[in-house]
Amino acid sequence: xxxxxxxxxxxxxxxxxxxxxxxxxxxxxxxxxxxxxxxxxxxxxxxxxxxxxxxxxxxxxxxxxxxxxxxxxxxxxxxxxxxxxxxxxxxxxxxxxxxxxxxxx
Amino acid sequence: xxxxxxxxxxxxxxxxxxxxxxxxxxxxxxxxxxxxxxxxxxxxxxxxxxxxxxxxxxxxxxxxxxxxxxxxxxxxxxxxxxxxxxxxxxxxxxxxxxxxxxxxx
Amino acid sequence: xxxxxxxxxxxxxxxxxxxxxxxxxxxxxxxxxxxxxxxxxxxxxxxxxxxxxxxxxxxxxxxxxxxxxxxxxxxxxxxxxxxxxxxxxxxxxxxxxxxxxxxxx
Numbered sequence: 001x002x003x004x005x006x007x008x009x010x011x012x013x014x015x016x017x018x019x020x021x022x023x024x025x026x027x028x029x030x031x032x033x034x035x036x037x038x039x040x041x042x043x044x045x046x047x048x049x050x051x052x053x054x055x056x057x058x059x060x061x062x063x064x065x066x067x068x069x070x071x072x073x074x075x076x077x078x079x080x081x082x083x084x085x086x087x088x089x090x091x092x093x094x095x096x097x098x099x100x101x102x103x104x105x
Numbered sequence: 106x107x108x109x110x111x112x113x114x115x116x117x118x119x120x121x122x123x124x125x126x127x128x129x130x131x132x133x134x135x136x137x138x139x140x141x142x143x144x145x146x147x148x149x150x151x152x153x154x155x156x157x158x159x160x161x162x163x164x165x166x167x168x169x170x171x172x173x174x175x176x177x178x179x180x181x182x183x184x185x186x187x188x189x190x191x192x193x194x195x196x197x198x199x200x201x202x203x204x205x206x207x208x209x210x
Numbered sequence: 211x212x213x214x215x216x217x218x219x220x221x222x223x224x225x226x227x228x229x230x231x232x233x234x235x236x237x238x239x240x241x242x243x244x245x246x247x248x249x250x251x252x253x254x255x256x257x258x259x260x261x262x263x264x265x266x267x268x269x270x271x272x273x274x275x276x277x278x279x280x281x282x283x284x285x286x287x288x289x290x291x292x293x294x295x296x297x298x299x300x301x302x303x304x305x306x307x308x309x310x311x312x313x314x315x
Contacts (some may be wrong), residue, residue, distance in 0.1 A: 139248045147302075201305065204303075205301040206286055208287075
């Protein structure tokens with residue numbers, strides 16, 4: 001009854017939220033979760049010129065369940081190619097998820 | 106010293122937060138973490154009739170560590186049976202967690 | 211092109227946020243993500259004397275990607291030794307992450 005899945009996590013700047021949601025949709029993923037996040041990355045400054053470590057949670061974290069690794073890598077490649085030269089960001093993957101219940105996946 | 110664990114993730118509508126916390130407690134889990142979340146699911150509209158993609162973070166994401174897969178599946182089954190016909194929601198599992206430090210687990 | 215990684219998750223009280231960020235930095239991790247969180251743990255009360263289950267999201271959840279398990283365990287051990295006798299907290303690890311894109315990792 002359950003189904004294996006990959007979970008792609010993308011943490012990046014909040015200003016990119018709509019553009020990244022569009023990339024996820026276009027790749028054919030059925031959904032995603034997004035939360036406000038703060039944090040620190042390997043760059044010393046963000047695109048805004050403010051320090052990377054901020055208290056105001058100006059990052060977002062996307063979590064996208066995909067039916068296979070290929071779709072996750074495709075989304076990640078697209079986001080990185082378009083934005084990670086100029087914006088803070090990281091994308092990582094966990095391949096061992098198991099979907100127990102979903103309307104459609 | 107460490108202990109294997111399963112991590113159950115449930116993303117659903119915020120109005121269900123208290124009911125789901127109760128199900129988790131009754132299943133015998135020692136704790137959970139909950140964060141506000143936004144996102145998009147496979148349904149076009151939510152139970153509220155508003156569009157699924159919302160900026161106001163009207164979802165919640167539960168993360169529950171359980172000592173075994175059975176407890177996680179029991180919680181997931183109960184939540185899905187009670188609520189997923191009428192509310193947006195997804196439940197998925199990761200079986201490869203390792204608890205390093207906890208007061209009690 | 212991708213790189214294996216461990217993901218350390220620490221959920222604890224928000225008052226410890228700066229101290230834990232310092233421990234992460236000193237361990238040599240290149241970054242972390244932090245989100246506000248609520249929840250319930252195995253203790254009945256928190257250090258503040260308020261009930262553990264709270265609506266006001268007075269916990270934080272750190273997620274730290276590390277290039278190996280040793281760095282994750284070192285951070286976890288340090289945080290637990292300093293704070294988990296007196297504050298609510300849990301630390302757990304997932305060893306099967308794969309970093310797809312990052313400025314530096």
